[in-house]
Amino acid sequence: MSALRVLAARSLCGLILCLPAVTQQTTPPPQPPPAAPQPDPSRVQFRGSATEVIVPVTVTDDKGRFVSNLVKKDFRVLDEGKPQNIEFFSHEEKQPIVAGFLIDLSNNSRIHWKTYQDAILELVWNLLPGDKRYTGYLISYGNTADILVNTTWDSEKLAEKVRKMKPGGGAALYDAIYLACTRRELVKGEPYEPRRVIIVVGDGHDNASTHNLDEVLELAQRNLVTIYAVSTMAFGFSNESQDVLERLTHKTGGHVEYPLNALYKGVSGYLSNPSDDGNYALTVGTGGYAAEISNGIIKAVGGIGGEITTQYILRYKPDFDAEARPKTYRKITVDIPGLPNVKISAREGYFPNEVPGTPAAAPDKRP
DSSP: OOHHHHHHHHHHHHHHHHHHHHHHHHSOOOOOOOOOOOOOTTSOOOOSSOSSEEEEEEEEOTTSOBOOOOOGGGOEEEETTEEOOEEEEEOOSSOOEEEEEEEEOSGGGOTTHHHHHHHHHHHHHHHOOSOTTEEEEEEEESSSEEEEEEEESOHHHHHHHHHTOOOOSOOOHHHHHHHHHHTSOOOTTTTTSSEEEEEEEEOSOOSSOSSOHHHHHHHHHHTTEEEEEEEOOOTTOOOTTHHHHHHHHHHHTOOEEOTTTTTTTTOTTTTTOTTSTTTGGGSTTSHHHHHHHHHHHHHHHHHHHHHHHHOEEEEEOOOOOTTSOOOSSEEEEEEOTTOTTSEEEOOOEEOOSOOTTOOOOOOOOOO
């Protein structure tokens, strides 16, 4: 072996022997993981998924007129009887919402369907003005409940489907509410901004659902949904399901409108004397009758739309004894100590625990 080859071999061996040393010098030593922050024993911890509770509130006087000049300090919120700190307060004229329109297509909706159809369109256009902060979805329910239009800000997509609706069949109201709470596409930020609203246009009857009233009411409460309803029950007819709408709306902070019940409010004895001179103008089939039906429905829809967009919005983070036995349902009371004679409509309570199977908020994929 030549001297040159011996020198090259020795140089290569020296380089290999030096590599581990270089690696050891350039690799920083592993750092211990940072210590986990220790909880502050003096601070109450809320155990559950509802880290913040939203409470839309409607205030009316003894004549049913909205009281619209209140401020944050006027309100008091009690969670299981304990006063809470209201961390967010709003009374803006237009508040971001995601509205579900649940339309009854059972045979019971046939009588005044065309007028209700026009009213639904007005409600859709009113609550979805083309601003992406205001979104909605459309669910019809007859023998089955179906999402006809998923969550979108484009009101014309809903209007197109409403124009093609035709009543007929059974009524799966509870399944429609279930779909609204679990299957439609969510919007980033809800249920706080936007907040969740469901509007049922129907009579509360259900004869086709796989879910029951208690189940979907709890689901709506867990999802911080406020339910409103426009009853399609005709004047003079009994409705065994009226309590269903009252319970769904009252328990979640909404209310029911009965546009057809006031049709003959100023006419005495209509049902016993339907053809006397005082009632002739409101006889079925006349222009006066049709006009009264239309006016009643439009006023009901306008009242709900106005209330939804002008409510007081309160939000608070529940503050209660962490050592107390946890409750599956917590009661809420909202009052205005300085105005004891006003009527206050607000949700009655909430479920602090997560709903099994409820999807997490999906990315905003709206067109």
